[in-house]
Amino acid sequence: xxxxxxxxxxxxxxxxxxxxxxxxxxxxxxxxxxxxxxxxxxxxxxxxxxxxxxxxxxxxxxxxxxxxxxxxxxxxxxxxxxxxxxxxxxxxxxxxxxxxxxxxxxxxxxxxxxxxxxxxxxxxxxxxxxxxxxxxxxxxxxxxxxxxxxxxxxxxxxxxxxxxxxxxxxxxxxxxxxxxxxxxxxxxxxxxxxxxxxxxxxxxxxxxxxxxxxxxxxxxxxxxxxxxxxxxxxxxxxxxxxxxxxxxxxxxxxxxxxxxxxxxxxxxxxxxxxxxxxxxxxxxxxxxxxxxxxxxxxxxxxxxxxxxxxxxxxxxxxxxxxxxxxxxxxxxxxxxxxxxxxxxxxxxxxxxxxxxxxxxxxxxxxxxxxxxxxxxxxxxxxxxxxxxxxxxxxxxxxxxxxxxxxxxxxxxxxxxxxxxxxxxxxxxxxxxxxxxxxxxxxxxxxxxxxxxxxxxxxxxxxxxxxxxxxxxxxxxxxxxxxxxxxxxxxxxx
Amino acid sequence: xxxxxxxxxxxxxxxxxxxxxxxxxxxxxxxxxxxxxxxxxxxxxxxxxxxxxxxxxxxxxxxxxxxxxxxxxxxxxxxxxxxxxxxxxxxxxxxxxxxxxxxxxxxxxxxxxxxxxxxxxxxxxxxxxxxxxxxxxxxxxxxxxxxxxxxxxxxxxxxxxxxxxxxxxxxxxxxxxxxxxxxxxxxxxxxxxxxxxxxxxxxxxxxxxxxxxxxxxxxxxxxxxxxxxxxxxxxxxxxxxxxxxxxxxxxxxxxxxxxxxxxxxxxxxxxxxxxxxxxxxxxxxxxxxxxxxxxxxxxxxxxxxxxxxxxxxxxxxxxxxxxxxxxxxxxxxxxxxxxxxxxxxxxxxxxxxxxxxxxxxxxxxxxxxxxxxxxxxxxxxxxxxxxxxxxxxxxxxxxxxxxxxxxxxxxxxxxxxxxxxx
Numbered sequence: 044x045x046x047x048x049x050x051x052x053x054x055x056x057x058x059x060x061x062x063x064x065x066x067x068x069x070x071x072x073x074x075x076x077x078x079x080x081x082x083x084x085x086x087x088x089x090x091x092x093x094x095x096x097x098x099x100x101x102x103x104x105x106x107x108x109x110x111x112x113x114x115x116x117x118x119x120x121x122x123x124x125x126x127x128x129x130x131x132x133x134x135x136x137x138x139x140x141x142x143x144x145x146x147x148x149x150x151x152x153x154x155x156x157x158x159x160x161x162x163x164x165x166x167x168x169x170x171x172x173x174x175x176x177x178x179x180x181x182x183x184x185x186x187x188x189x190x191x192x193x194x195x196x197x198x199x200x201x202x203x204x205x206x207x208x209x210x211x212x213x214x215x216x217x218x219x220x221x222x223x224x225x226x227x228x229x230x231x232x233x234x235x236x237x238x239x240x241x242x243x244x245x246x247x248x249x250x251x252x253x254x255x256x257x258x259x260x261x262x263x264x265x266x267x268x269x270x271x272x273x274x275x276x277x278x279x280x281x282x283x284x285x286x287x288x289x290x291x292x293x294x295x296x297x298x299x300x301x302x303x304x305x306x307x308x309x310x311x312x313x314x315x316x317x318x319x320x321x322x323x324x325x326x327x328x329x330x331x332x333x334x335x336x337x338x339x340x341x342x343x344x345x346x347x348x349x350x351x352x353x354x355x356x357x358x359x360x361x362x363x364x365x366x367x368x369x370x371x372x373x374x375x376x377x378x379x380x381x382x383x384x385x386x387x388x389x390x391x392x393x394x395x396x397x398x399x400x401x402x403x404x405x406x407x408x409x410x411x412x413x414x415x416x417x418x419x420x421x422x423x424x425x426x427x428x429x430x431x432x433x434x435x436x437x438x439x440x441x442x443x444x445x446x447x448x449x450x451x452x453x454x455x456x457x458x459x460x461x462x463x464x465x466x467x468x469x470x471x472x473x474x475x476x477x478x479x480x481x482x483x484x485x486x487x488x489x490x491x492x493x494x495x496x497x498x499x500x501x502x503x504x505x506x507x508x509x510x511x512x513x514x515x516x517x518x519x520x521x522x523x524x525x526x527x528x529x530x531x532x533x534x535x536x
Numbered sequence: 537x538x539x540x541x542x543x544x545x546x547x548x549x550x551x552x553x554x555x556x557x558x559x560x561x562x563x564x565x566x567x568x569x570x571x572x573x574x575x576x577x578x579x580x581x582x583x584x585x586x587x588x589x590x591x592x593x594x595x596x597x598x599x600x601x602x603x604x605x606x607x608x609x610x611x612x613x614x615x616x617x618x619x620x621x622x623x624x625x626x627x628x629x630x631x632x633x634x635x636x637x638x639x640x641x642x643x644x645x646x647x648x649x650x651x652x653x654x655x656x657x658x659x660x661x662x663x664x665x666x667x668x669x670x671x672x673x674x675x676x677x678x679x680x681x682x683x684x685x686x687x688x689x690x691x692x693x694x695x696x697x698x699x700x701x702x703x704x705x706x707x708x709x710x711x712x713x714x715x716x717x718x719x720x721x722x723x724x725x726x727x728x729x730x731x732x733x734x735x736x737x738x739x740x741x742x743x744x745x746x747x748x749x750x751x752x753x754x755x756x757x758x759x760x761x762x763x764x765x766x767x768x769x770x771x772x773x774x775x776x777x778x779x780x781x782x783x784x785x786x787x788x789x790x791x792x793x794x795x796x797x798x799x800x801x802x803x804x805x806x807x808x809x810x811x812x813x814x815x816x817x818x819x820x821x822x823x824x825x826x827x828x829x830x831x832x833x834x835x836x837x838x839x840x841x842x843x844x845x846x847x848x849x850x851x852x853x854x855x856x857x858x859x860x861x862x863x864x865x866x867x868x869x870x871x872x873x874x875x876x877x878x879x880x881x882x883x884x885x886x887x888x889x890x891x892x893x894x895x896x897x898x899x900x901x902x903x904x905x906x907x908x909x910x911x912x913x914x915x916x917x918x919x920x921x922x923x924x925x926x927x928x929x930x931x932x933x934x935x936x937x938x939x940x941x942x943x944x945x946x947x948x949x950x951x952x953x954x955x956x957x958x
Binding site for chain 1: 600730
């Protein structure tokens with residue numbers, strides 16, 4: 044039916060002597076059209092920056108609005124099984140007589156006062172060459188549950204007997220000189236007491252829930268880790284000196300054992316791969332870890348120690364562009380070899396959390412940072428010329444000079460600015476009164492420039508920063524911000 | 537079968553080219569006593585541009601046809617109107633009795649209208665770079681209405697009065713209309729941030745799917761028989777009155793298309809009522825998003841609309857009214873003066889007409905007229921009514937100068953029709 048409409052229109056058109064086909068395939072003439080649109084914006088203060096940081100990095104705002112930059116290392120945690128792994132039962136343990144003294148299979152104890160069994164099962168075996176029926180009563184007097192000793196009765200009919208695994212979980216053992224007694228009585232059909240040809244027992248794991256006693260001195264190897272400091276990931280040259288860098292270590296402990304750090308090493312690895320050892324009396328002398336006493340079972344005791352420029356060479360090391368901090372701490376238990384009674388419990392733990400704290404009072408001297416990222420210039424295809432306008436507000440007391448370099452397959456093709464874009468530092472008066480610097484700058488690009496940009500596949504943004512005067516530290520407050528907005532005016536093809 | 541009817545109708549249009557222009561003016565006709573008039577297929581087309589003609593903006597250079605608004609920027613008004621009104625009269629009939637008349641028939645109606653600000657015209661031509669630091673109004677208003685009307689009516693003579701009315705059963709095919717069209721764009725001075733303040737709402741039935749500025753689908757279907765009895769039902773009325781004063785003077789007035797269509801089929805409401813500022817891609821997002829953040833996509837998001845589908849919408853028809861006077865100078869000559877208005881839902885236009893008619897014989901009447909329409913200049917037009925036996929051929933052209941080159945005119949109205957008088 045569209046033909047009907049068309050015929051009408053053709054009829055009218057013929058009357059009007061119009062050549063309609065001359066007006067087919069109309070295109071809109073974009074010549075002279077110049078559009079203006081925003082490219083990107085960012086308004087960064089420290090709080091907003093913090094929200095974009097990775098999980099290990101954070102920012103802490105102090106009451107006076109000063110800020111600390113925190114880099115967290117992996118938290119090292121351990122439980123009872125990491126300090127005293129369960130003893131695995133290997134083979135049969137012979138019960139050589141009807142009354143047999145068995146030594147608790149746990150090392151590093153001077154004295155065990157009491158011990159509560161974990162998930163442990165015992166299996167008993169008996170055999171007799173006469174293959175006669177025998178009634179056996181087995182007892183472990185020092186292993187009790189609710190005041191009742193461990194007693195089992197077995198009936199052997201054909202000269203061999205193997206019991207089912209018998210759980211001894213929650214039985215408490217009060218050994219005498221690290222040993223406890225295992226007794227059995229075997230009666231034949233006439234009621235005579237006999238000595239079995241073979242009596243033995245096995246256990247799967249010797250696992251404890253709670254143990255109390257006097258520990259032998261023992262060094263526990265706590266596996267170390269690394270704190271990644273991303274601050275200098277993009278460092279190119281120059282310096283950033285923090286006035287008060289800190290390495291803060293927090294230890295939580297609920298084991299009732301006295302211990303001290305030992306064989307401690309902390310190394311700072313620079314962006315250039317250089318290994319710089321941290322030196323401090325805290326490392327050489329060790330730090331005593333707080334621990335709960337017998338009356339404080341279940342409580343967690345916290346030990347904190349800080350490496351700073353007063354007790355270490357950390358300040359000097361951080362001037363060297365720290366990329367990461369490697370640390371390894373061991374713990375020496377009962378280093379004083381005292382007779383103090385301690386304890387370990389199943390729900391006990393220790394936790395070591397290292398944090399690098401960088402209060403943002405610093406000097407910046409010719410610091411150059413660079414970052415390279417992918418670039419997609421395909422949207423520039425329809426443009427014949429363009430002007431990019433930058434609107435920058437700098438509220439930080441640091442001068443900045445920005446430049447961008449465009450690369451095609453790794454080969455430098457062009458720069459964003461003829462001269463680096465210089466942004467003055469904010470003016471800081473007393474009492475943190477600050478006046479931001481503000482600038483608008485435009486740079487025009489010809490069609491040839493745009494063609495170069497379109498072909499680029501990566502861009503390297505380089506920033507050069509200086510605090511003025513360079514000899515004086517500046518403090519970065521939370522309300523400082525940097526706003527970078529850019530828009531483009533472009534003529535369409 | 538459908539092709540057969542298309543063929544027949546096309547032949548009628550091509551070979552006979554008639555219209556029933558008189559059909560809408562039946563109230564002012566004064567036929568002989570009892571007669572039957574069959575209105576065969578006709579067409580009435582009206583086009584109008586308040587500010588420029590198509591020729592002003594169409595150019596052909598280097599073998600390509602292009603639209604360029606630059607030459608007409610100085611001629612744009614604060615608000616500019618474009619519309620095309622097409623009425624296809626498929627068939628109809630009027631029976632004249634001594635004191636009353638009956639009328640029935642079918643029409644197909646197309647109305648398209650756009651209203652836009654000169655600021656939008658400038659923006660489209662120069663780009664928003666010419667408006668940095670300024671706010672411009674960019675929301676166009678538009679209307680497109682395509683529907684069938686089946687009508688029946690009666691006119692009754694009571695003394696010097698003749699009173700008439702028609703009832704029309706409507707079946708809507710396609711509809712598109714802005715209900716609100718406030719949209720202001722501000723381009724920031726520093727980094728060209730774009731602020732769009734909108735109170736914009738438009739409705740579509742079966743014609744437009746808008747999923748974003750870069751994803752617009754239209755399903756324009758001007759078919760005659762499509763949706764002849766569609767789900768989009770409506771009703772409308774025409775009313776007319778004429779009064780004879782003596783034997784030489786006749787006063788008349790009429791109003792047409794008072795009614796509405798309830799649009800229920802493939803309906804979409806698009807709404808944007810907010811103030812949005814786009815500052816570009818967040819630099820942190822751009823640097824941290826490995827998949828990349830597109831400036832273009834983010835920019836297009838500025839023109840996203842909320843869409844409610846399946847909601848019925850009732851809207852009034854574009855309507856028109858007229859009042860006039862006909863003075864019979866002699867048995868062969870009369871003169872008519874009329875004033876009226878046309879409502880296109882998004883704007884109203886006023887019309888006026890002074891027409892002189894001369895009967896050269898019982899079979900030939902030629903009229904000449906001057907008329908005005910909206911902001912158009914005064915137009916000189918011609919009309920013809922020619923009887924050959926039972927056939928009556930009528931035509932009128934509002935702008936004779938423009939008929940020789942329609943592309944160069946801002947306003948014209950052309951109608952052809954054929955009636956058979958039994």
